Amino acid sequence: MRRVVITGAGTLNPLGADVPQTFAAMQQGTCAIGLLTCRDVDRLSIQIGAEIRGFAPQDHFARNTLSLLDRFTQIALIAARQAMAQSGLEIDEALGPRAGVILGTAGGGNTTVDDNYHTVYAEGKNRVHPFVVPRLMHNAAASHVSIEFGLKGPGYTVSTACASANHAMGQAFHMVRGGGADVMLTGGSEAMLCFGGIKAWEGLRVMSRDTCRPFSRDRSGMVQGEGGAVFVFEDYDHARARGAEILAEVAGFGMSSDAGDIVMPDRDGPVRAMRAALADAKLAPDKVDYVNAHGTGTAANDRIEAEALHLCLGADAGVVPVSSSKSMHGHLIGGTSAVELLACLMALREGVIAPTVNYTEPDPEIALDVVPNTARQARVDVAMSNAFAFGGLNAVLVLKRAP
Amino acid sequence: MGLDVMQDNDFIAERVTAIIADQALMDPSDITRDSRLADLGIDSLGLVECIFGIEEAFGVSVPFNANTPEQPGFDISSVGAIIAEVEKLVARQAA
Numbered sequence: 188m189r190r191v192v193i194t195g196a197g198t199l200n201p202l203g204a205d206v207p208q209t210f211a212a213m214q215q216g217t218c219a220i221g222l223l224t225c226r227d228v229d230r231l232s233i234q235i236g237a238e239i240r241g242f243a244p245q246d247h248f249a250r251n252t253l254s255l256l257d258r259f260t261q262i263a264l265i266a267a268r269q270a271m272a273q274s275g276l277e278i279d280e281a282l283g284p285r286a287g288v289i290l291g292t293a294g295g296g297n298t299t300v301d302d303n304y305h306t307v308y309a310e311g312k313n314r315v316h317p318f319v320v321p322r323l324m325h326n327a328a329a330s331h332v333s334i335e336f337g338l339k340g341p342g343y344t345v346s347t348a349c350a351s352a353n354h355a356m357g358q359a360f361h362m363v364r365g366g367g368a369d370v371m372l373t374g375g376s377e378a379m380l381c382f383g384g385i386k387a388w389e390g391l392r393v394m395s396r397d398t399c400r401p402f403s404r405d406r407s408g409m410v411q412g413e414g415g416a417v418f419v420f421e422d423y424d425h426a427r428a429r430g431a432e433i434l435a436e437v438a439g440f441g442m443s444s445d446a447g448d449i450v451m452p453d454r455d456g457p458v459r460a461m462r463a464a465l466a467d468a469k470l471a472p473d474k475v476d477y478v479n480a481h482g483t484g485t486a487a488n489d490r491i492e493a494e495a496l497h498l499c500l501g502a503d504a505g506v507v508p509v510s511s512s513k514s515m516h517g518h519l520i521g522g523t524s525a526v527e528l529l530a531c532l533m534a535l536r537e538g539v540i541a542p543t544v545n546y547t548e549p550d551p552e553i554a555l556d557v558v559p560n561t562a563r564q565a566r567v568d569v570a571m572s573n574a575f576a577f578g579g580l581n582a583v584l585v586l587k588r589a590p
Numbered sequence: 591m592g593l594d595v596m597q598d599n600d601f602i603a604e605r606v607t608a609i610i611a612d613q614a615l616m617d618p619s620d621i622t623r624d625s626r627l628a629d630l631g632i633d634s635l636g637l638v639e640c641i642f643g644i645e646e647a648f649g650v651s652v653p654f655n656a657n658t659p660e661q662p663g664f665d666i667s668s669v670g671a672i673i674a675e676v677e678k679l680v681a682r683q684a685a
Contacts, residue, residue, distance in 0.1 A: 232651070392638050392656040408657040450635060486657040487634075 190423035191363045192589065193434040193532070194276070197269025199262045200414030200526045201237035201516045205269055209526070210533045213541040214562045218515050220398050220410050226305070227382045233394045236380045237412030237517030255318050256331065257296035258378035259415070262522070263328035264335060266417035267372055271336060274419040275431060276370060278337045287340035287368045288332045289359045290417070291351030291375030293521030294384065295344075296323030301383040332372055332417070340368045349481070350576035351375050351521030352415070356528065357440035357582055359420045369422045374525035376415025385411065391450070393485050399518070400545040401482035401511035402489050402557040409483045412517025416525035423590065433589040435535050438569070439468025445579025452488050453579060457481075457495040460581035464571065465499075468585040472500045475507055475585075476567040477534045479527045480557075481575045482511020482543065483518055492573070493553040508565065510558040514544045524574040524582070531570035531586050540565050602648070602680060603673045609643040610669055623670030637666065644672075650679040 196206050201219035203209035212219070219237040228234055244253055244261050256264070267288075278286055299322040303315045321327060326344040333342045341362055345355040352375025359373035379385075388394055388411060395408035426433055441463025445456035465472055478500075481492055489511075497504040512530045519526055530541040539562050546559040568588045575581045604618075611618040614630040621630065627637060634656060641652050652675075653663035665671040 390638075390642065392641065392654055394655075395657070396655075406657060408655060448633075448635075451633070484657075 189364050189366060190590070191360050191420055191437040192423045192426050193418050193437060194421045194426050194431045195270035195274030195419035196416065196434060196529065196532060197266035197273070198414070198416035198526060198529060199239060199242065199265045200416065200519065201239055201412050204242070206529060209529055210537065213512060213515060213530060213533060214539050216515065216542045216544045216561055218398065218544050219412070220517055223380060223385065225381050225385070231382065231385050231389065233385055233389050233396060235396070235398070235410055236385065237410065238380055239414055254316065255321055257299045257322045257327060259292055259294070259296060259376045260328040260331050262376040262378060262415045263290055263417060264331055266374060266376065266415055267332045267336065270372065270417045270419050274421070276419065282370065283337045283339040285340055285368055286338045286370040287362065288329045288338050288342045288372040289345060289355045289362070290329040290332065290373065291345045291347070291355035291521050291525070292325055292328060292377055293346060293348045293351050294377060294379045295325035296327060297379045297384050298381045299323040301381040304383065328376055336372070338372065346521065347580045347582070348576035348578055349518065349520055349523060350574035350580050350582040352523065352525035353572065353574035353582035353584055354442065356418065356420070356525070356584055357442060360437045360440050363420050363422050369425045371420045372417055373420055374415060374417035375522040377520045377522035378413045379520055380411060380413045395484065398545050399484040399514050400547060401480070401484040401514050401543050402550060402553050402555065403546045404548045404550040406484045406486065406489060408485050410517045412519045414516065414519050414526060415522035416529055418528065435532055435589050436587040437584065438470065438587040439464045439585040440583070441467055442582045444581070447579050450577050452491045452575060454491050454495045454498070456579055456581050457492065457573065457575050458498045460583045461495065461499040461571065461573065464583035464585045468587070470569060470585065473503050474569050475500060475571050476565065477531065477540055477570045478507060478509040479530045479570065479572045480509050480511045481573045482513055484511070484513065488575070490552050492575070493555050496555065505554050506556060508540050508558045508563065509555045510541050510543045512541045515541070524572060528572050528584065531572050534567040534570050535586060535588050538564055538566055540567065598680070599677050602677050605647050606644060606673045606676050607669065609647060610640055613640050621669055623668065623673065625669045627666065644676055648676060648680055650676070650683055652679065
């Protein structure tokens with residue numbers, strides 16, 4: 188089977204408008220959580236989130252194009268442009284049909300839905316913009332990426348709640364490894380920080396009102412963010428033949444379903460996904476140097492993820508650095524594992540492990556080295572990235588240092 | 591006045607019990623003030639739905655976060671405890 192490498196990375200997320208800015212913010216332990224600025228915020232009981240600040244869509248897109256692009260699509264396109272630029276790929280007539288895109292999103296054009304429901308229900312208007320459907324559809328981001336870069340091979344969207352981007356990247360990995368494509372753009376994006384998006388999450392009573400402090404004894408729930416990241420996954424031989432810089436190798440992917448509860452986390456499902464990913468990568472658990480945790484900051488997730496890590500990693504579980512970068516960029520729902528893969532890239536390439544910020548006190552039920560508050564230098568050859576979604580759908584990626 | 595409060599509280603107890611019974615798929619008469627939600631088969635999702643039902647029924651806002659098991663702001667240790675908390679919320683709203 189073919190080997191798969193990453194030759195480009197791009198992002199727009201609350202920590203930065205590109206990969207270098209995001210790495211710098213992660214290394215400084217920046218927390219991008221602040222007061223929300225959406226419509227009717229005074230009617231929300233949860234008024235915090237990690238927004239992308241200072242983003243001016245009109246600087247990136249022509250006005251007549253912008254009317255087709257929901258925010259989650261804008262984010263994906265900007266990230267894809269950066270990733271493509273870094274990869275140096277030219278999609279010509281020969282490569283076009285061998286190149287594709289698989290992106291993850293949980294809510295798709297949530298902001299478009301929210302805006303237009305407001306228009307027809309709250310404002311009582313009987314007419315909406317003609318492009319509501321092409322804006323809101325979950326595949327809008329993947330389609331626009333294919334259009335912009337001429338990716339004429341496989342293209343689709345994966346929607347598995349908080350694991351969407353990891354499932355998407357796993358599929359892209361399989362696609363390249365199995366020979367279905369030579370190049371895949373993949374990752375995910377989410378833009379749900381609108382009134383309706385937050386209001387829906389409020390109902391579940393799992394959101395924090397102060398901040399996101401994963402693994403800390405006094406953790407008070409999750410905090411939503413927005414943004415995404417896109418990577419270029421490429422056949423290793425293809426990348427080497429054209430002399431591309433290789434950022435990392437995608438070594439393995441594992442997935443599983445809890446087949447249990449629709450929202451309560453499970454221990455067995457994540458254990459099976461992590462074991463499957465490591466087996467796929469042909470790596471023993473003791474080879475893992477860093478884990479980017481799902482680490483939502485809810486009482487249940489963090490405790491059960493810690494148990495799962497102990498079952499998967501055995502004696503090493505208390506020693507391997509495990510951090511949740513959600514403490515800095517928030518929970519980007521369907522796009523979150525794409526931004527979290529950046530933390531894995533940073534660990535592999537720069538030898539810096541992103542911290543778990545806002546950490547105040549150890550939880551006796553969580554025996555992990557969570558890299559509290561301050562980034563740490565370490566040599567990392569293997570990094571694992573966890574995503575465990577509502578609905579009990581788990582997806583785990585394993586990256587290795589560039590060959 | 592005192593009688594009114596008692597009647598109000600009877601009403602509150604009845605409504606809260608009905609909401610919990612509905613969630614537990616039980617007859618309200620089978621639920622006592624000592625009943626604990628877990629013993630009634632109500633899990634964390636069921637609890638969140640009960641809280642929602644209470645907020646809708648009484649027009650109150652219940653300070654409840656599923657991440658703080660001890661629930662310092664709202665005692666959920668038994669049906670009776672929940673009724674007492676709702677009585678306080680309703681009284682505070684009327685004041």
